[in-house]
Amino acid sequence: MTWQILTVPIFKSIYVSECLLEPDEVGSNIAQIKNVSILKNNSLDITGCLILCRGRFVGALEGGRRSVEATLEHVRQDPRHRGMVTLREEASDERSFGDWSLAYAGQSLFIAGIVDRALRGVDEDVGYLVNAIVEFSGGVRQ
Numbered sequence: 724m725t726w727q728i729l730t731v732p733i734f735k736s737i738y739v740s741e742c743l744l745e746p747d748e749v750g751s752n753i754a755q756i757k758n759v760s761i762l763k764n765n766s767l768d769i770t771g772c773l774i775l776c777r778g779r780f781v782g783a784l785e786g787g788r789r790s791v792e793a794t795l796e797h798v799r800q801d802p803r804h805r806g807m808v809t810l811r812e813e814a815s816d817e818r819s820f821g822d823w824s825l826a827y828a829g830q831s832l833f834i835a836g837i838v839d840r841a842l843r844g845v846d847e848d849v850g851y852l853v854n855a856i857v858e859f860s861g862g863v864r865q
């Protein structure tokens with residue numbers, strides 16, 4: 724008898740939104756978002772990354788499709804941001820954010836430039852964005 728190992732694809736979603744926090748509110752709110760996300764994302768087997776650049780949040784979440792979509796719907800209702808737009812969704816064989824429930828990678832002007840182009844509809848830059856986020860977040864610890 725032969726056995727086949729069936730792997731469930733990892734669903735990845737990258738979004739961008741407008742941050743509504745005042746500069747002096749950012750630090751404490753990011754800490755709060757990170758703390759709650761580590762618990763909740765971990766319980767749903769979701770991993771991801773959050774970046775703040777030029778007044779925009781750029782977030783990437785990955786895991787089971789239902790869990791990721793439910794989390795995104797919940798995050799969408801958060802009054803700390805608005806205008807959440809999905810930049811890219813894809814199924815993949817592997818995770819990009821390893822074992823981070825939600826890494827906060829700080830501010831990146833480099834990512835901001837790529838996001839600007841992606842929002843203007845330059846398709847190949849959206850794929851590039853995934854790699855750029857992974858690379859940028861590679862230097863952070865939770």
Ligand SMILES: Cc1cc2nc3c(=O)[nH]c(=O)nc-3n(C[C@H](O)[C@H](O)[C@H](O)COP(=O)(O)O)c2cc1C
Nearest residue numbers: 756759760763764780782794797798801803804825
């Ligand atoms: C930009 C942004 C990203 C967020 N990302 C997550 C996340 O990945 N996981 C999560 O559980 N909450 C995330 N949150 C926080 C949620 O919106 C929400 O405050 C949190 O899940 C607690 O929800 P509750 O009070 O209904 O339990 C994020 C919030 C913002 C503004």
